[in-house]
Amino acid sequence: MQPGLESSKDTATLVADGRFFDIFMPREINLFKQKTLEHVKSRESLEPLPGLGLFLMRLFPIQGSQVDPEEMDTAAIARHMNELLRSALRYSDIPGQLGAFEFLAVAREMELENAPLIAQRLINRASRSRVLEGYNIGVRLGFVIYPLSPQPDLLPAEWPTLIELAHALTLAADQDASFSGLGVVPGDLQDSPIIPEIDLISLALTDVSALANAGILDLSKINLKE
Numbered sequence: 001m002q003p004g005l006e007s008s009k010d011t012a013t014l015v016a017d018g019r020f021f022d023i024f025m026p027r028e029i030n031l032f033k034q035k036t037l038e039h040v041k042s043r044e045s046l047e048p049l050p051g052l053g054l055f056l057m058r059l060f061p062i063q064g065s066q067v068d069p070e071e072m073d074t075a076a077i078a079r080h081m082n083e084l085l086r087s088a089l090r091y092s093d094i095p096g097q098l099g100a101f102e103f104l105a106v107a108r109e110m111e112l113e114n115a116p117l118i119a120q121r122l123i124n125r126a127s128r129s130r131v132l133e134g135y136n137i138g139v140r141l142g143f144v145i146y147p148l149s150p151q152p153d154l155l156p157a158e159w160p161t162l163i164e165l166a167h168a169l170t171l172a173a174d175q176d177a178s179f180s181g182l183g184v185v186p187g188d189l190q191d192s193p194i195i196p197e198i199d200l201i202s203l204a205l206t207d208v209s210a211l212a213n214a215g216i217l218d219l220s221k222i223n224l225k226e
Helices: 018-041 074-088 112-127 130-134 160-174 197-213
Strands: 051-061 094-099 102-110 137-146 181-186 217-222
Touching: 018 051, 018 094, 018 102, 051 074, 051 112, 051 160, 051 181, 074 094, 074 102, 074 112, 074 130, 102 112, 112 137, 112 181, 112 217, 130 137, 137 160, 160 181, 160 197, 181 197, 197 217
Parallel strands: 137 181
Antiparallel strands: 051 102, 051 137, 094 102, 181 217
């Protein structure tokens, strides 16, 4: 597993940063919780509603890289990643930056079946980036689609746990060379047991494969496509 890039240089601020997400994410989580609960209460079809897609892209030095992270132009990399994210998202979606080498794309009102397509697009464009290639930088992607349960109960202030899960999924991709991205979406709403979302996230951090095998969550592996 490759270590993450670290740098003491200031990072460039994209359209959205941590302070923005601290305000934005609780509001979005509340919105999707209400929509899901109203949908279930109305006894309408349990076909999944559009969700909130969180796509975390983590940059890392490719093994054998001779580039010193301290010598990287982090502002230029951040600007490039902003352009890359924007090119792969809709106008209503939000690109942002969480750390020097961690970038977040938030896809709003996203159909669940589109999640792997967005992840694939992000991975493919990053793999073709001459800027990242010039620094010998690789990319891992982890994505989470919220809500994770037909009875969503995640406290809005707990939204960083979703990012923690997305980050853990990027690390899982580090450990398996067969894919570059890994994501989770809700399983079959009709058959899913009701597990508090904070517990569901905790279980996923421990053994996401077990939840996938039980049909509570669906795993999606993203491979590079030429």
